[in-house]
Amino acid sequence: MFESAELGHAIEKSVYDQEVPALREALLNAQFDLETARRFPVIILIAGLDGAGKSATTNTLNEWMDPRYIQTHGMSEPSDEELERPHMWRFWRQLPPKGRIGIFDGSWYQWPIFERAGGRIKNPKFDQALEEVRRFEQMLIDEGALILKFWMHLSKAAQKKRLRKLESDPLTRWRVTDRDWKHFEKYDTFQEISERALRRTSTASAPWIQVEAVDPRYQKLTVGKTLLEHLRARLDQPAAPPAPVVAVPAELPALDGRTILKALDLTQKLDKADYERELEQVQGRLNLLTRHKAFRDHNVVAVFEGVDAAGKGGAIRRITQAIDARLCAINPVAAPTEEERAQPYLWRFWRNLPRRGRLAIFDRSWYGRVLVERVEGFCTEPDWLRAYGEINDFEEQIVDSGGIVVKFWLSISQEEQLRRFQERQDSPFKRFKITEDDWRNRAKWDAYETAICAMLDRTSTEIAPWTLVESEDKYFGRIKILRTLCQSIEERL
Amino acid sequence: MFESAELGHAIEKSVYDQEVPALREALLNAQFDLETARRFPVIILIAGLDGAGKSATTNTLNEWMDPRYIQTHGMSEPSDEELERPHMWRFWRQLPPKGRIGIFDGSWYQWPIFERAGGRIKNPKFDQALEEVRRFEQMLIDEGALILKFWMHLSKAAQKKRLRKLESDPLTRWRVTDRDWKHFEKYDTFQEISERALRRTSTASAPWIQVEAVDPRYQKLTVGKTLLEHLRARLDQPAAPPAPVVAVPAELPALDGRTILKALDLTQKLDKADYERELEQVQGRLNLLTRHKAFRDHNVVAVFEGVDAAGKGGAIRRITQAIDARLCAINPVAAPTEEERAQPYLWRFWRNLPRRGRLAIFDRSWYGRVLVERVEGFCTEPDWLRAYGEINDFEEQIVDSGGIVVKFWLSISQEEQLRRFQERQDSPFKRFKITEDDWRNRAKWDAYETAICAMLDRTSTEIAPWTLVESEDKYFGRIKILRTLCQSIEERL
Numbered sequence: 013m014f015e016s017a018e019l020g021h022a023i024e025k026s027v028y029d030q031e032v033p034a035l036r037e038a039l040l041n042a043q044f045d046l047e048t049a050r051r052f053p054v055i056i057l058i059a060g061l062d063g064a065g066k067s068a069t070t071n072t073l074n075e076w077m078d079p080r081y082i083q084t085h086g087m088s089e090p091s092d093e094e095l096e097r098p099h100m101w102r103f104w105r106q107l108p109p110k111g112r113i114g115i116f117d118g119s120w121y122q123w124p125i126f127e128r129a130g131g132r133i134k135n136p137k138f139d140q141a142l143e144e145v146r147r148f149e150q151m152l153i154d155e156g157a158l159i160l161k162f163w164m165h166l167s168k169a170a171q172k173k174r175l176r177k178l179e180s181d182p183l184t185r186w187r188v189t190d191r192d193w194k195h196f197e198k199y200d201t202f203q204e205i206s207e208r209a210l211r212r213t214s215t216a217s218a219p220w221i222q223v224e225a226v227d228p229r230y231q232k233l234t235v236g237k238t239l240l241e242h243l244r245a246r247l248d249q250p251a252a253p254p255a256p257v258v259a260v261p262a263e264l265p266a267l268d269g270r271t272i273l274k275a276l277d278l279t280q281k282l283d284k285a286d287y288e289r290e291l292e293q294v295q296g297r298l299n300l301l302t303r304h305k306a307f308r309d310h311n312v313v314a315v316f317e318g319v320d321a322a323g324k325g326g327a328i329r330r331i332t333q334a335i336d337a338r339l340c341a342i343n344p345v346a347a348p349t350e351e352e353r354a355q356p357y358l359w360r361f362w363r364n365l366p367r368r369g370r371l372a373i374f375d376r377s378w379y380g381r382v383l384v385e386r387v388e389g390f391c392t393e394p395d396w397l398r399a400y401g402e403i404n405d406f407e408e409q410i411v412d413s414g415g416i417v418v419k420f421w422l423s424i425s426q427e428e429q430l431r432r433f434q435e436r437q438d439s440p441f442k443r444f445k446i447t448e449d450d451w452r453n454r455a456k457w458d459a460y461e462t463a464i465c466a467m468l469d470r471t472s473t474e475i476a477p478w479t480l481v482e483s484e485d486k487y488f489g490r491i492k493i494l495r496t497l498c499q500s501i502e503e504r505l
Numbered sequence: 506m507f508e509s510a511e512l513g514h515a516i517e518k519s520v521y522d523q524e525v526p527a528l529r530e531a532l533l534n535a536q537f538d539l540e541t542a543r544r545f546p547v548i549i550l551i552a553g554l555d556g557a558g559k560s561a562t563t564n565t566l567n568e569w570m571d572p573r574y575i576q577t578h579g580m581s582e583p584s585d586e587e588l589e590r591p592h593m594w595r596f597w598r599q600l601p602p603k604g605r606i607g608i609f610d611g612s613w614y615q616w617p618i619f620e621r622a623g624g625r626i627k628n629p630k631f632d633q634a635l636e637e638v639r640r641f642e643q644m645l646i647d648e649g650a651l652i653l654k655f656w657m658h659l660s661k662a663a664q665k666k667r668l669r670k671l672e673s674d675p676l677t678r679w680r681v682t683d684r685d686w687k688h689f690e691k692y693d694t695f696q697e698i699s700e701r702a703l704r705r706t707s708t709a710s711a712p713w714i715q716v717e718a719v720d721p722r723y724q725k726l727t728v729g730k731t732l733l734e735h736l737r738a739r740l741d742q743p744a745a746p747p748a749p750v751v752a753v754p755a756e757l758p759a760l761d762g763r764t765i766l767k768a769l770d771l772t773q774k775l776d777k778a779d780y781e782r783e784l785e786q787v788q789g790r791l792n793l794l795t796r797h798k799a800f801r802d803h804n805v806v807a808v809f810e811g812v813d814a815a816g817k818g819g820a821i822r823r824i825t826q827a828i829d830a831r832l833c834a835i836n837p838v839a840a841p842t843e844e845e846r847a848q849p850y851l852w853r854f855w856r857n858l859p860r861r862g863r864l865a866i867f868d869r870s871w872y873g874r875v876l877v878e879r880v881e882g883f884c885t886e887p888d889w890l891r892a893y894g895e896i897n898d899f900e901e902q903i904v905d906s907g908g909i910v911v912k913f914w915l916s917i918s919q920e921e922q923l924r925r926f927q928e929r930q931d932s933p934f935k936r937f938k939i940t941e942d943d944w945r946n947r948a949k950w951d952a953y954e955t956a957i958c959a960m961l962d963r964t965s966t967e968i969a970p971w972t973l974v975e976s977e978d979k980y981f982g983r984i985k986i987l988r989t990l991c992q993s994i995e996e997r998l
Contacts, residue, residue, distance in 0.1 A: 013962060013963070013965050013966055013967075014962075015765045015961055015962060015965060015971075016757075016764070016765050016958060016961070016962045019763045019764070019765065019768050020763070021760070021761050021763050022761060023760055023761055134629075135633075136627075136629035136630045136632075136633045137629045139629075139632075139633045139636065140629045140632045140633065143632065143636050204967050207966060207967045208967065211897050211966050214893065214894065214963065215891075215894060216887060216890035216891040216893075216894070219890075219893075219963075221757065222962065223757070230760060230761065233760055234757055234758065234760060237758040237760070238757060238758060241758065264509075264714065264716070264727055264731060265727065265730040265731060265734065267514070267516055267723060267726055267727060267730070268514050268515060268516055268723065270512045270513070270514050271509070271512070272508045272509050272512065275512050394709060397709035397712075398708075398709040400707065400709075400712075401707065401708060401709070404704050465509060468508055468509070469506060469507075469508060469509045469715065470506070470707065470712075472506050472508060473506055473700060473704050474506075474697050474700045474701065478508075
């Protein structure tokens with residue numbers, strides 16, 4: 013796999029000096045066009061062996077282009093903040109927005125490869141981690157990103173020579189650590205593991221590009237020219253035509269009219285006295301849970317979805333009343349900001365994942381992708397079809413890192429919604445809560461019902477199940493939510 | 506995930522009787538169009554719980570449509586033949602050709618789910634197996650297949666009732682075995698495992714379709730109508746337009762003109778006397794290896810690629826001379842037959858995989874996809890770009906099942922090729938070996954060299970490396986091939 017990168021590629025200084033000015037100019041032009049069009053982000057991974065000129069290459073790219081529009085990330089040990097989130101969180105937060113270039117020196121491949129090389133995981137777990145990476149990259153590509161993955165390669169003899177040379181020069185000696193030599197001793201193992209990683213993640217849309225790292229001029233010129241070629245090719249492509257509508261029916265034919273939503277018993281009730289007694293009791297239970305010692309190893313992500321006026325806000329308030337406000341953040345989700353629109357749609361939720369010992373409540377959530385965006389046509393059919401899998405991956409990563417994901421769908425009847433809309437319009441205190449949008453959504457009740465049932469079927473998983481909440485009676489709904497939340501936490505503590 | 510399939514869906518007999526005739530007619534029409542157009546195959550998986558009407562559904566589909574054009578496969582225990590190949594071999598050999606429908610009652614999901622349920626594998630290995638399945642399905646889809654995956658579901662209570670009912674009727678009692686009850690005891694485990702499987706393999710292009718199996722009328726009508734909808738949607742789509750050319754450069758810019766092929770030392774020679782002595786010795790060594798007891802647990806897949814007149818045939822003869830002809834099959838690869846063109850491109854190689862204790866020699870191979878098909882434009886750019894990964898997956902499956910994959914690239918210079926072409930034309934015994942095609946390929950030497958180098962870089966893996974053979978001197982090349990072959994076998998015995 014590394015054959016072409018062990019041939020002793022080299023470029024003479026005179027050739028290099030002649031080629032670089034034109035390359036720099038072309039790169040700057042491409043970068044300007046990228047920044048102007050803001051159509052897609054560019055993600056560059058610089059990976060490979062120690063001493064294989066990774067940082068030198070990164071520096072050169074910054075030197076050749078306008079560094080104001082390049083974000084360079086040297087990924088070393090994760091911070092405390094990062095250790096308390098799913099391990100992809102640190103990469104999500106550093107993703108470049110559309111129009112920008114992000115260079116990752118060290119990347120999402122580092123962790124699986126080191127774990128495997130250290131013998132802490134075996135091939136099945138290694139493959140699992142690589143598959144997670146592959147899915148992540150596929151999502152970025154589907155969201156429009158251009159990804160270039162450079163693997164800097166040195167033969168065993170060349171690496172030894174390189175480390176020796178760095179060590180012998182007092183100016184560069186500091187760059188060679190004991191760790192580097194320890195890694196060198198494992199060259200063959202490391203090589204075998206890297207080959208497996210490259211083989212499994214070299215896809216048609218994001219192939220690995222192996223670059224021989226012996227001659228710095230060859231290495232820099234290769235990276236620069238490859239970047240230019242890919243960038244130019246993508247910029248010169250006409251803006252993607254609207255994706256063709258997938259003619260595949262996404263749902264079962266509605267044969268007998270039965271749906272999960274219609275099967276709910278919305279007549280369930282709780283009278284006020286019972287409600288108040290139970291509320292006090294379950295709020296106390298929740299408060300104790302958040303102060304439990306074991307709670308510090310977990311975080312809670314609570315999702316609230318439901319038709320307009322289903323009572324999400326009221327239910328959320330009954331939760332926050334019970335918890336130390338410092339431990340709990342509410343994320344009301346409206347239309348994305350400009351910054352958020354320049355990122356993959358999940359980005360704004362990733363950034364708001366809570367640390368351990370905390371709760372994050374999402375008043376509407378990433379499920380907007382398969383609800384409002386689907387129904388209103390804000391995204392294409394292929395986009396929302398792939399979203400189910402992407403969302404399941406997202407939630408699995410939260411759960412794997414100790415998170416507790418609780419998802420509530422608040423259900424009311426069409427008649428009850430109308431009653432509440434009218435009540436809101438008639439009340440001076442509540443009039444602000446009802447807008448044109450609400451009436452428009454209401455008119456699409458059936459289309460929403462189809463989308464909701466598909467969402468429940470495809471994303472209610474064993475690790476992050478949905479809880480359907482009969483909310484026709486607010487008291488009943490609130491108590492059910494609080495109890496489910498307590499129970500979900502108790503199961504994990 | 507199974508919420509919608511536990512609602513007690515049911516269809517009244519009168520409705521069913523009224524709907525079925527029209528559905529059957531529409532299905533037969535669609536099947537006729539499918540058979541006439543021969544544009545794509547249809548693959549239907551019937552999976553799910555015991556007693557959930559899998560075989561009844563399969564029978565109904567055969568009854569409703571023209572069974573001559575349906576291939577039904579009840580996948581139970583693998584045969585001896587099948588156990589000696591990679592475990593996907595049994596599915597590859599049963600794939601329906603374009604224009605036909607293949608129904609798999611029990612499928613490639615059965616093995617991973619049973620292994621996981623039996624506790625013989627844990628989640629990482631389970632995910633690895635599911636990922637293999639996902640890649641397999643993606644390849645089928647990229648090759649044009651329509652895949653429908655039905656999961657027949659029963660709630661725990663419904664399954665118990667179903668098994669009891671079958672048992673109480675003397676006519677159906679035989680269908681309920683101890684194994685079924687044993688599985689039932691593990692209902693919850695099985696459910697959790699199935700959910701994981703469905704979640705990880707429900708993709709945008711091949712989602713799982715969960716069908717409630719309580720009411721047979723509902724079940725059959727749902728499967729029939731869903732099949733019709735998908736089939737009709739696909740048939741009515743205009744033939745796919747030629748895929749857009751991916752503007753991404755697939756190779757590194759050629760900066761210094763160095764390539765793996767140019768780096769070979771083609772002056773290496775062996776004189777006739779040395780050759781004959783060494784040949785006898787290494788052929789003897791090979792013969793002993795194929796009679797070694799441990800050899801019975803392995804098979805050998807030897808691939809020969811090279812430019813025209815590089816000496817593949819001569820080298821292959823030196824191998825077959827050394828081996829019991831019953832153990833060794835030579836597969837000369839020319840243009841695919843009509844039957845082969847109706848299948849994914851790897852199909853004709855899968856069918857020729859050897860049993861244990863055997864050798865299969867491929868004189869040209871699946872690498873045609875990334876060589877001649879790429880250079881001559883016989884397939885699109887996205888097709889050959891994805892082929893590298895598909896080929897690596899294929900070879901990994903062979904190696905995982907005990908196979909030894911040995912791949913030789915025979916290299917000669919352009920001048921030597923010309924000399925051999927002329928010699929062939931001048932010799933009455935060899936004239937048949939040179940055709941117009943050979944001269945045409947020769948004219949595209951540089952394009953082939955680019956394709957060859959990319960192939961070597963992307964498919965020379967730690968599990969199935971390429972051996973480059975300097976074949977300017979035939980004696981030298983043949984001995985190198987025989988030695989490498991012996992060594993590769995010795996390493997595994």
